Amino acid sequence: MSSSSKDxxxxxxxxxxxxxxxxxxxxxxxxxxxDPQQHYTETLTGIxxxxxxxxxxxxxxxxxxxHDLYVEARQICSLVPGIxxxxxxxxxxxxxxxxxxxxxxxxxxKFAVAENGAxxxxxxxxxxxxxxxxxxxxxxxxxxxxxxxNMHQAYERLSFDSPGFGAFIAGPSxxxxxxxxxxxxxxxxxxxxxxxxx
Amino acid sequence: MPRVxxxxxxxxxxxxPQVGLATVTVLERLxxxxxxxxxxxxxxxxxxxxxCTDQAAPLAHRFFEIFRDYEYVVCxxxxxxxxxxxxxxxxxxxxxxxxxxxxxxxxxxxxxVDVLKIDQLGGKFPHKVGLHNSCHGLxxxxxxxGSETVGPAYNKSRQLLAGLNGISFAELSRVDxxxxxxxxxxxxxxxxxxxxxxxxxxxxxxxxxxxxxxSDMSCLMHLEGLIRRQKKPxxxxxxxxxxxxxxxx
Amino acid sequence: xxxxxxxxxxxxxxxxxxxxxxxxKWHDQALWFVRQKRDRMANSLPEWEALRETASSIKAYTIAxxxxxxxxxxxxxxxxxxxxxxxxxxxxxxxxxxGILQQHGxxxxxxxxxxxTEECHLNPFLNRHGIDVxxxxxxxxxxxxxxxxxxxxVLPAIHIxxxxxxxxxxxxxxxxxxxxxxxxxxxxxxxKLRETFMEAEAGIxxxxxxxxxxxxxxxxxxxxxxxxxxxxxxxHIACLGIEKLIPQAKHLAVFLRLLARSxxxxxxxxxxxxxxxxxxxxxxxxxxxxxGRTDILRSDEFRRSxxxxxxxxxxxxxxxxxxxxxxxxxxxIPGPIxxxxxxxxxxxxxxxxxYACSLCGSCDDVCPVKIxxxxxxxxxxxxxxxxxYLPWSKRLSMRMMSLVLRRxxxxxxxxSLGRFALRWSPRFMIYNGLNAWGKxxxxxxxxxxxxxxxxxxxQAKNGKS
Numbered sequence: 001m002s003s004s005s006k007d008x009x010x011x012x013x014x015x016x017x018x019x020x021x022x023x024x025x026x027x028x029x030x031x032x033x034x035d036p037q038q039h040y041t042e043t044l045t046g047i048x049x050x051x052x053x054x055x056x057x058x059x060x061x062x063x064x065x066x067h068d069l070y071v072e073a074r075q076i077c078s079l080v081p082g083i084x085x086x087x088x089x090x091x092x093x094x095x096x097x098x099x100x101x102x103x104x105x106x107x108x109x110k111f112a113v114a115e116n117g118a119x120x121x122x123x124x125x126x127x128x129x130x131x132x133x134x135x136x137x138x139x140x141x142x143x144x145x146x147x148x149x150n151m152h153q154a155y156e157r158l159s160f161d162s163p164g165f166g167a168f169i170a171g172p173s174x175x176x177x178x179x180x181x182x183x184x185x186x187x188x189x190x191x192x193x194x195x196x197x198x
Numbered sequence: 199m200p201r202v203x204x205x206x207x208x209x210x211x212x213x214x215p216q217v218g219l220a221t222v223t224v225l226e227r228l229x230x231x232x233x234x235x236x237x238x239x240x241x242x243x244x245x246x247x248x249x250c251t252d253q254a255a256p257l258a259h260r261f262f263e264i265f266r267d268y269e270y271v272v273c274x275x276x277x278x279x280x281x282x283x284x285x286x287x288x289x290x291x292x293x294x295x296x297x298x299x300x301x302x303x304x305x306x307x308x309x310x311v312d313v314l315k316i317d318q319l320g321g322k323f324p325h326k327v328g329l330h331n332s333c334h335g336l337x338x339x340x341x342x343x344g345s346e347t348v349g350p351a352y353n354k355s356r357q358l359l360a361g362l363n364g365i366s367f368a369e370l371s372r373v374d375x376x377x378x379x380x381x382x383x384x385x386x387x388x389x390x391x392x393x394x395x396x397x398x399x400x401x402x403x404x405x406x407x408x409x410x411x412x413s414d415m416s417c418l419m420h421l422e423g424l425i426r427r428q429k430k431p432x433x434x435x436x437x438x439x440x441x442x443x444x445x446x447x
Numbered sequence: 448x449x450x451x452x453x454x455x456x457x458x459x460x461x462x463x464x465x466x467x468x469x470x471x472k473w474h475d476q477a478l479w480f481v482r483q484k485r486d487r488m489a490n491s492l493p494e495w496e497a498l499r500e501t502a503s504s505i506k507a508y509t510i511a512x513x514x515x516x517x518x519x520x521x522x523x524x525x526x527x528x529x530x531x532x533x534x535x536x537x538x539x540x541x542x543x544x545x546g547i548l549q550q551h552g553x554x555x556x557x558x559x560x561x562x563x564t565e566e567c568h569l570n571p572f573l574n575r576h577g578i579d580v581x582x583x584x585x586x587x588x589x590x591x592x593x594x595x596x597x598x599x600x601v602l603p604a605i606h607i608x609x610x611x612x613x614x615x616x617x618x619x620x621x622x623x624x625x626x627x628x629x630x631x632x633x634x635x636x637x638x639k640l641r642e643t644f645m646e647a648e649a650g651i652x653x654x655x656x657x658x659x660x661x662x663x664x665x666x667x668x669x670x671x672x673x674x675x676x677x678x679x680x681x682x683h684i685a686c687l688g689i690e691k692l693i694p695q696a697k698h699l700a701v702f703l704r705l706l707a708r709s710x711x712x713x714x715x716x717x718x719x720x721x722x723x724x725x726x727x728x729x730x731x732x733x734x735x736x737x738x739g740r741t742d743i744l745r746s747d748e749f750r751r752s753x754x755x756x757x758x759x760x761x762x763x764x765x766x767x768x769x770x771x772x773x774x775x776x777x778x779x780i781p782g783p784i785x786x787x788x789x790x791x792x793x794x795x796x797x798x799x800x801x802y803a804c805s806l807c808g809s810c811d812d813v814c815p816v817k818i819x820x821x822x823x824x825x826x827x828x829x830x831x832x833x834x835x836y837l838p839w840s841k842r843l844s845m846r847m848m849s850l851v852l853r854r855x856x857x858x859x860x861x862x863s864l865g866r867f868a869l870r871w872s873p874r875f876m877i878y879n880g881l882n883a884w885g886k887x888x889x890x891x892x893x894x895x896x897x898x899x900x901x902x903x904x905x906q907a908k909n910g911k912s
Binding site for chain 2: 462465466468496764766767770827832837848852858866883884887891894899900901902903905
Binding site: 023115134171181188 | 477480481492493494497498500501504505507508510511512513514517518521527528533534535539583584585586589602603604605607608609612629630632633634637640641644645658661663669670671672674675678679689694695696697699700701703704707711713714715716717718719720721722723724725726735737741744745
């Protein structure tokens with residue numbers, strides 16, 4: 001049934017002989033920032049995130065310790081080595097549903113994009129990718145020298161030749177579905193802090 | 199100086215003759231030789247925009263025959279100019295002479311700026327003017343940069359007005375929102391059309407416009423209809439009327 | 448959805464919406480606010496117009512090579528471990544989804560926003576087969592609870608006031624009576640829908656972009672609902688129209704830069720999730736749907752409407768949509784782009800939509816893939832006249848008008864008679880129920896003489912003939 005539908009659809013498309021076209025070259029000059037870190041900080045702040053520059057993982061810990069969301073969290077999961085108080089081992093959970101009770105997560109990101117405040121994250125070494133979405137509050141750690149200006153540079157870094165999950169995440173989850181009134185914390189994390197490390 | 203065939207839209211001919219005369223005044227004062235071919239009636243836009251292209255086609259062909267030999271055709275309406283330049287192609291598939299011709303058809307302000315290369319007209323007009331950027335002039339003829347697009351700002355109508363002594367501009371909150379005329383839309387969708395128009399009028403009132411001007415009298419006919427019904431202290435003037443008044447000593 | 452026999456006319460629904468003037472004004476301003484955010488975002492990128500041009504060319508390439516790209520996508524996605532299905536129409540799409548759900552014994556599914564499943568009316572279909580589908584996007588959930596369709600493709604509940612949401616939530620999920628604070632209400636929805644996410648046995652999503660080169664696809668949301676919906680249960684079903692393909696992964700840069708900026712004036716959506724194959728231990732089904740798209744593809748005039756990436760920018764900028772509300776279009780996709788797509792499906796029923804447009808052209812200029820929307824609406828008007836769906840009164844009046852305008856003497860005569868009548872008729876003759884112009888507007892003051900008469904006198908005075 002479905003293979004015949006496929007044939008019918010393809011035949012319907014091919015009945016219309018459209019002249020072949022060339023793909024456009026991506027040859028325009030995209031915006032590149034002199035100071036991507038500053039622009040990243042401004043952009044993420046503008047979409048409800050917080051940016052902290054950290055010289056070391058101890059700096060990250062010191063900042064975390066000053067915030068109630070972390071201090072008062074009972075269940076904390078960290079995939080960044082050296083974070084104290086991490087008491088949930090994601091690898092030990094059999095079922096992603098068990099991650100629902102995690103209040104705070106500290107997770108690594110590969111790189112940041114200045115033009116939109118996004119971080120690139122993947123499920124590499126992350127047993128349950130739901131952790132990015134299900135925890136109540138989220139901290140990311142990203143190398144400070146890994147801030148790109150724009151999305152074209154981002155895709156130059158990415159390849160998708162094997163199965164896997166990856167996402168650009170820009171700030172905490174949000175909705176404006178009630179009268180265009182912005183509410184931070186829709187279904188995903190209610191807050192996001194990004195540590196620029198190094 | 200070039201010889202110009204004057205293209206006066208039908209509703210200007212019938213209802214706003216002073217706009218036609220003002221156009222003649224502006225062109226003649228700039229030394230242009232103006233000729234008004236009296237066989238002209240209408241470019242066919244109302245029929246074409248209703249979808250009745252077979253009713254518009256004979257009018258398009260009449261138009262071409264009447265105006266084809268002029269060096270330039272000038273019209274005090276962006277919408278009617280655009281009808282010829284951007285919407286006539288379908289009627290002239292087998293007429294190679296149309297393609298070069300359509301590029302000689304100009305809206306008044308663009309003719310002054312692009313052909314006559316006028317930077318400043320001189321003259322004075324000591325009033326606070328709200329410029330209504332009529333849609334077809336703006337987004338089809340590109341007489342100015344629309345608020346939707348990204349790039350350097352320009353606006354041929356405003357540039358001409360800005361050169362007049364004593365003029366000031368009312369700055370609108372929505373600089374180029376449609377007035378809601380839209381041809382037969384004005385009666386087909388009467389409720390939305392009038393709400394759009396009243397919203398434009400309110401924007402002008404808030405901005406302190408004394409006179410609303412535009413390069414299309416059709417928008418102004420709609421806005422004036424609303425203004426007169428509501429007895430508001432606003433006036434409308436076609437941009438040709440303002441330029442002609444300023445240029446007349 | 449209306450049918451031809453019900454004689455749906457957009458103007459009637461629009462008139463009803465405008466009648467509540469305060470609400471129409473509020474609706475207009477809410478969407479204008481989004482348009483302004485879009486303008487600020489567009490202007491933050493000097494290369495904006497080049498991006499639009501590039502996106503438009505990529506989409507034109509996609510449509511010209513669609514068959515090969517679909518085959519490539521299927522090959523790659525299958526290699527990654529996904530199951531790929533093709534559906535000719537909505538009915539087949541719904542059967543495929545039902546079959547997969549039944550095979551897994553699913554009783555409850557969490558769905559994230561997908562205009563395709565709206566188009567196919569998947570929810571009522573699954574409900575009839577005993578499967579509970581919950582729309583998890585907040586706006587979609589609100590309209591689902593109200594048992595009505597979304598009024599906008601990106602902002603489904605843009606027509607609903609916070610007080611109404613408060614009342615609805617009070618009734619359905621027991622929030623405090625009278626509470627209308629958006630944060631309070633959104634938090635209540637978060638708690639309630641967390642239960643859904645925990646219970647759902649399958650996640651259904653739409654797709655924003657599917658990449659032929661890699662066999663993967665991207666889903667964009669702000670709320671995180673799509674990701675929660677498909678990262679908890681083992682089963683993920685992704686439904687997309689065949690036009691959602693793009694050739695290569697690097698093209699995602701172009702489209703992700705344009706999409707959220709055009710849609711809501713954000714630099715990017717909070718989540719842009721790239722799915723390549725099922726997650727370990729999970730199962731991924733991808734359903735590619737035609738449902739009339741190949742018919743549009745075969746039309747030289749309307750093919751470009753398949754470029755649409757469903758950002759909704761044309762709705763936000765449309766002065767008619769803003770004042771008539773999304774439901775006045777009575778079609779899954781409302782607004783300017785919907786007025787092209789709906790008649791492609793059923794021209795007789797939706798004949799009035801191409802006329803729900805003042806031809807201002809603003810939609811063309813905000814469209815991130817440069818669809819010439821208002822030109823296509825004009826083309827639709829011609830089609831509708833040719834197919835005989837235009838009311839006879841309009842056809843007749845246009846014919847009469849043309850007959851007059853082809854004869855200068857008749858035109859002059861009609862003009863002077865008309866002006867004479869306008870000048871001398873008593874007011875009630877002119878301003879009555881037959882005159883839609885005169886309901887809220889004065890007619891122009893008729894001058895004694897036409898321009899041509901005055902011009903002739905002027906030439907005579909100046910000694911010219």
